[in-house]
Amino acid sequence: MIVDFVRKKKRKNQVNKDMVDKQKKYETLVQAYHKDMYRYAYWLIRDQHIAEDVVQETFLRAWRSLDSLNDEKAVKSWLITILRRENARRFERKQFDTVDIEETPVADDINASHEVSTEQDWLRKQIGVLPTEYREPLIMQVIGGYSGDEIATELNLNKNTVMTRLFRARNMLKDAMEKTTISERSSNG
Known part of the structure; x- marks a missing residue:
């Protein structure tokens, strides 16, 4: 006992x-x-x-x-x-209720004269519109500090696929930046 x-x-x-x-x-x-x-x-x-x-x-x-x-x-x-x-x-x-985006009217409630956005806001928006397959590895690298190998492991992808997606994501952001710069030049000039 x-x-x-x-x-x-x-x-x-x-x-x-x-x-x-x-x-x-x-x-x-x-x-x-x-x-x-x-x-x-x-x-x-x-x-x-x-x-x-x-x-x-x-x-x-x-x-x-x-x-x-x-x-x-x-x-x-x-x-x-x-x-x-x-x-x-x-x-x-x-x-979720799905609605065709093209059929939905979008209200522009932001006055054009008050449209001032920082580079960070612009970049966040651009990253947000990237397709998920490109956005996710980019966020993991930039925000999470992951290496290509770690991202490949996390997403169950080949490292070369990850590196290609990162390259393409950066190019998409670069293209968007160039388009924005061109449109700013044409609207200011």
Whole structure:
């Protein structure tokens, strides 16, 4: 009877120690990666509140699966993968009404005289209109700091495919910048 009591007490102490260790590991993970995850989510989603929710869900799932993380060096990739899946789950839950864009009238509620945008706003908009296959690797590289190899691993692509997509994304941005510069010249001249 005393032996059982001692065993139970040892198990309870071990469980408490494991929980404290897991909590410390989790808190360290959140402190180290929260800003990067939010920045990536915001670029991916383009809505502050939804990005915050997706990041929160990402870290909740990370907490639940923390014991399955074997490679400490892969934490950022692991979190990005969770975040991307969380973002995809948003669309699985919602049923959107589709409307043909060409048939929908768009109200121009911005006065042309007040149209002043910074280069950063312009760049964000241009990146936002890139096709997903080009936008996602570019954001992962620029915002997430991923290498070509890491992006290839995350997106399950060949590294050469990733590098080609990055090259094409940059060229699309360059072309858009040149077109904007030409149109500015013609409207100013």
